[in-house]
Structures are given as C-alpha cells and as structure tokens.
Amino acid sequence: LETALCIYTIYCTHNPGRLLPTQTSKTMGPSRSLPCLVLLFLIASSRASVLEDTCKSFAAGHPGIGYDYCIKFFQASKDSATADKRGLAVIASKLAGAAANSIVKRIHPLMASEKDKRIQMALRDCDQLYSLAVDELDGAAKGVAAGSPRGKADAAAYVDGALGAPRTCETGFGEMGVESPLVAEDSEFTKEVYIALDIVHSL
Secondary structure, eight states, X not given: OHHHHHHHHHHHHHOTTOOOTTOOOGGGGGGTTHHHHHHHHHHHHHHHHHHHHHHHHHHHHOTTTOHHHHHHHHTTOGGGGXXXXXXXXXXXXXXXXXXXXXXXXXXXXXXXXXXXXXXHHHHHHHHHHHHHHHHHHHHHXXXXXXXXXXXXXXXXXXXXXHHHHHHHHHHHHHHHTOOOTTHHHHHHHHHHHHHHHHHHHHO
C-alpha cells in the first residue's frame, strides 16, 4: 500500500494539472488536483497515526512514563510526524544519543568545580558511561536504519547497553552516601532510552 501511495504521490507531483478521465470540462479545473490533495492528507494522517499508536503501545507497558511524555519526546524531531515505526526507532535512538551528549557536557564543568575527590571520581565514571552511551545509541540508529535482522539485534543490544549508564552513574553516588548532582538528568535519560528500546523491540 505504501509503495502504491508513493507512486501516486510522485504522479501527482509531476502531473499537477492532469485531468481524471471523467474531468473533461474546462469548468472543472479547480478539482483537478483534489485527488492528490486527498491522498497527501491520508498519508499525513496515516503517519500521525503511527506515532500515536506507537506511543499508546509504549504507555500501556510503561504507565509511569506515559503517552504524553512519549509524544512530547518525539516532538523534538519534526520528522516524527511522518515517520513509520522503523523511522521512529531511528529518531528515538538519535534523540536519546543527543541527550547523552548533553549530559556529558553538563558533567565536565561539575568535575572542574568539584573539590571532593570521591565525587570527582564518580563524575568521571558517569562521564565515561554517557560517552559510551553516545556511541551505543549512534550504533543503534545505524542498526535500525540498516533494516536487517542483524541490524535490529545489534540495535537492541546497543540501546540496552545505553540504559545502564544512568543506573550505574546513580549507583556510584549511592555507594558513597552522597546525593547525585545528575539525578534529574539520569531520570530523564532513562525515560528516553526506554522509549527507544521499546520501539526497537517492537520492530
């Protein structure tokens, strides 16, 4: 069906004034492009439904994160509105990867200003964990985009690995009995990675 829609969309694009067999009157000019407009509307609606259905499915398994959070997460990428499920998996992996990179940038000034050597060490561990997560999520996006069974399996493993970054980061501070300066970032990143992981597993 998507292939047929794609072909017809190309036809509409290159033949905007082409009349349908029953449209022979010059007075019918305004309706010439109506079938193409309807088709484009249906395609956009279908794609939007993919995003909504994906987030509904995610929310059913993760009620603590929920549908609204999932939709808001994808709003960071304009491509989400027209993506299929595989496209959403790629987008989710890239968005989570960008979040991991932002956390790395947040850690660096914390390390520079921290006087406690133990906390410095914990932050250094978190820096390494999130730097690895950036690479893992990049690998996940590429694996999903490849579209092969091997690519999907690799992507799932990469995303699952990235999920360990916030857990291990928080554990480091917990073992020292100090409050983590990254608790908000770790919590947010965990939610984002769960979205990516859920979609990758659903492919």
